[in-house]
Amino acid sequence: MSGLKVPRDILAVVSNELGVFRRNRSAILISLIVIPFFFTVSLGAGQGSAATFQPTAALPIAFVDNDLSVASGRLYETLVRSEMFNRLIQGYREDNALAALGKGSIYAAVVIPKGFQDRLMHNQPGTIIVYVDDGAPGVGNAVLSAVNATVQTYNPSTEITTSAYVEVAGFSTIQVVLKGTRFSGFALGLTITMSLVIVFATFYEIAGGMSREREEGTYARLLVSPVSLGAIMIGKTLYDLGLNFVRVIVVLGLAIYVYGVRLNTDFVTLLAGAVLIALLTMGFGLLISSLGVGLRAVVIIEFFLILFLFAFSGFILDKELMKGIPQIIATYLPWSYGIEILKRTILSGTPLLSLTSQLQFVGFSIVLFYALSYIFLKLARERLLK
Amino acid sequence: MTKAFGHFTAVDSLNLSINPGELFGLVGPNGAGKTTVVRMLCTLLEPTRGTATIGGYDLKREAAEVRRRIGVVSDGVSLYKDLTIEENLKLLTTLYDLPSDVGKRRVSELLEMFNFREKSKRLVRQLSTGWTKKAMIIAALVHDPKILFLDEVTSGLDPQSAVALREFTRNLCNQGVTVIWTTHYMQEPELICDRVGIISEGELIQIGSPADLRRSVSEQAMIEADSPALDAITLEKIRNLNSVCKVTYDDPILRIACMREENEDIEEKVVNVLVSSGARIRAIGKKDPTLEDAFISLTGGEEEIDRFIEKGRQRT
Numbered sequence: 200m201s202g203l204k205v206p207r208d209i210l211a212v213v214s215n216e217l218g219v220f221r222r223n224r225s226a227i228l229i230s231l232i233v234i235p236f237f238f239t240v241s242l243g244a245g246q247g248s249a250a251t252f253q254p255t256a257a258l259p260i261a262f263v264d265n266d267l268s269v270a271s272g273r274l275y276e277t278l279v280r281s282e283m284f285n286r287l288i289q290g291y292r293e294d295n296a297l298a299a300l301g302k303g304s305i306y307a308a309v310v311i312p313k314g315f316q317d318r319l320m321h322n323q324p325g326t327i328i329v330y331v332d333d334g335a336p337g338v339g340n341a342v343l344s345a346v347n348a349t350v351q352t353y354n355p356s357t358e359i360t361t362s363a364y365v366e367v368a369g370f371s372t373i374q375v376v377l378k379g380t381r382f383s384g385f386a387l388g389l390t391i392t393m394s395l396v397i398v399f400a401t402f403y404e405i406a407g408g409m410s411r412e413r414e415e416g417t418y419a420r421l422l423v424s425p426v427s428l429g430a431i432m433i434g435k436t437l438y439d440l441g442l443n444f445v446r447v448i449v450v451l452g453l454a455i456y457v458y459g460v461r462l463n464t465d466f467v468t469l470l471a472g473a474v475l476i477a478l479l480t481m482g483f484g485l486l487i488s489s490l491g492v493g494l495r496a497v498v499i500i501e502f503f504l505i506l507f508l509f510a511f512s513g514f515i516l517d518k519e520l521m522k523g524i525p526q527i528i529a530t531y532l533p534w535s536y537g538i539e540i541l542k543r544t545i546l547s548g549t550p551l552l553s554l555t556s557q558l559q560f561v562g563f564s565i566v567l568f569y570a571l572s573y574i575f576l577k578l579a580r581e582r583l584l585k
Numbered sequence: 586m587t588k589a590f591g592h593f594t595a596v597d598s599l600n601l602s603i604n605p606g607e608l609f610g611l612v613g614p615n616g617a618g619k620t621t622v623v624r625m626l627c628t629l630l631e632p633t634r635g636t637a638t639i640g641g642y643d644l645k646r647e648a649a650e651v652r653r654r655i656g657v658v659s660d661g662v663s664l665y666k667d668l669t670i671e672e673n674l675k676l677l678t679t680l681y682d683l684p685s686d687v688g689k690r691r692v693s694e695l696l697e698m699f700n701f702r703e704k705s706k707r708l709v710r711q712l713s714t715g716w717t718k719k720a721m722i723i724a725a726l727v728h729d730p731k732i733l734f735l736d737e738v739t740s741g742l743d744p745q746s747a748v749a750l751r752e753f754t755r756n757l758c759n760q761g762v763t764v765i766w767t768t769h770y771m772q773e774p775e776l777i778c779d780r781v782g783i784i785s786e787g788e789l790i791q792i793g794s795p796a797d798l799r800r801s802v803s804e805q806a807m808i809e810a811d812s813p814a815l816d817a818i819t820l821e822k823i824r825n826l827n828s829v830c831k832v833t834y835d836d837p838i839l840r841i842a843c844m845r846e847e848n849e850d851i852e853e854k855v856v857n858v859l860v861s862s863g864a865r866i867r868a869i870g871k872k873d874p875t876l877e878d879a880f881i882s883l884t885g886g887e888e889e890i891d892r893f894i895e896k897g898r899q900r901t
Contacts, residue, residue, distance in 0.1 A: 211679035416663030
């Protein structure tokens with residue numbers, strides 16, 4: 200037996216999978232175009248999730264929208280969803296808000312000047328002005344940091360310049376400048392989209408593909424040949440990683456060129472994050488297929504998987520904000536760590552290797568899924584026969 | 586070997602030895618356990634108890650070596666329908682670790698031999714049942730196996746293709762390939778097999794050459810009549826005649842097995858029963874027992890007629 204048998208087998212499995220794939224036009228269309236487009240476009244307006252509880256949450260703060268644009272509306276939503284501004288009050292005019300400051304009815308006023316959206320759309324810095332009543336100690340700093348954190352979610356390339364507590368009619372002014380870039384509320388939406396696209400397509404490809412092979416008898420063909428189970432698993436994994444590479448490119452292309460997302464990380468880091476989520480899903484998909492489930496069961500399991508990801512992976516609510524059983528599920532759901540890796544790298548430019556605990560959890564889960572799949576596929580050959 | 590699925594024993598204590606270059610037929614009714622035997626022998630199923638040695642390698646401990654030496658044609662072992670036959674074969678030459686030039690030569694020879702050259706670029710899903718079957722046989726032969734499993738291989742084939750396949754298989758055996766041929770068509774093993782094993786309800790109940798098996802029922806004589814639309818009462822009357830062992834009826838063919846030494850006037854008695862029942866007799870005569878008769882005799886094929894008679898009783 201040649202020493203290159205295993206690599207040759209792996210390559211043969213990959214090329215075989217690609218051969219079948221390229222003959223299936225609807226699979227190409229759905230897998231590489233429809234799914235990435237559907238999720239990217241439908242989540243294109245995604246704003247992001249909540250942040251941790253902040254002391255500003257209880258402060259009554261006025262939101263004065265002089266622009267009345269989509270961009271200003273999204274900024275309002277971002278502030279509200281952040282849960283750092285639970286008492287954000289609309290309806291003030293700028294002069295009323297300034298008059299109310301210092302009287303205890305409001306502690307700050309966030310003012311969106313006219314032309315805010317236009318400036319962003321034309322690659323010019325958009326500015327929001329935050330007036331703070333610094334009569335109460337610490338309020339200025341708290342509001343500053345809360346606004347800072349929140350607008351990062353809104354647009355990660357924000358610059359905050361403080362007019363250094365210059366007394367303007369008795370209260371401080373913080374000028375928040377959104378750096379000259381096209382408007383995008385999609386920075387966080389990108390992590391959600393990418394994760395969903397990868398999980399949705401990958402799980403079906405692996406688990407559904409195995410189920411189809413079982414039903415058509417081609418898996419039995421592989422089993423009666425001298426190819427090892429490991430080579431089959433690695434071959435299918437590499438094939439699917441290739442497809443995911445294309446999907447990530449499609450999603451990124453849309454995000455960058457259509458929604459104007461600016462990434463705070465490099466492409467390799469982003470790709471590494473995507474690969475981790477894909478491997479997690481593939482391992483889980485193989486594990487499910489080792490149970491010998493049919494195509495219908497695969498679709499049902501996929502539905503629940505996506506539901507779980509939505510509910511417990513920080514898509515809607517950060518897991519730190521969950522309580523009780525949801526928090527326990529979120530803590531042990533490996534995808535939530537994969538998604539956190541994407542968030543941290545894409546949004547705040549955190550170096551991938553510094554996310555040690557997340558990487559460890561995801562890595563351990565991948566190894567566990569693959570090891571269990573290998574054992575079950577080995578033990579349950581007969582379940583995988585037609 | 587024994588194979589059980591939960592409480593159901595599909596194959597019970599199978600003990601069998603097949604010689605190199607032999608064409609061995611495994612026959613039995615549907616659900617007898619033939620495919621389970623093949624699946625165990627080609628490493629798809631692990632025996633619950635026992636093991637086998639195939640080509641000198643232990644089925645359980647040296648499964649990879651066994652797989653290198655066997656070829657399988659079975660409904661449950663298919664080709665990729667979205668690939669051409671050539672692409673399927675290329676995949677298999679790689680998986681069987683054939684050097685590139687050897688693989689190409691082998692594929693080319695097989696395509697030529699099976700007259701498949703023109704269709705080699707067609708997708709498997711575009712082939713007819715007969716050509717798909719041929720493609721599966723080529724796929725099973727691509728690595729030049731020493732042992733070939735042909736599981737119900739002629740089902741779905743037209744008569745000409747079935748004849749050609751039987752001839753081809755015989756030639757393979759002449760070249761030293763061992764073939765295990767499973768079928769529920771009794772005529773096939775009679776035509777080509779060196780030895781036949783009869784399996785029923787998971788048990789190997791008889792083994793021998795087709796001639797041996799025919800001889801095993803030689804104490805019986807067979808009467809075959811062409812008599813349409815017989816009713817259950819008539820069949821029961823025939824069954825109750827002295828010296829009648831078994832009666833089977835597949836409208837219009839009535840087959841009666843009776844003891845040879847006692848059957849001098851049995852044909853006349855049968856005619857009397859049929860005439861008195863108002864049945865039409867288009868033909869009647871004695872014939873030598875076939876492998877099918879041996880099979881029916883050994884596997885208790887009377888159950889069908891029992892059911893038919895019972896149904897008749899209920900009606901009357």
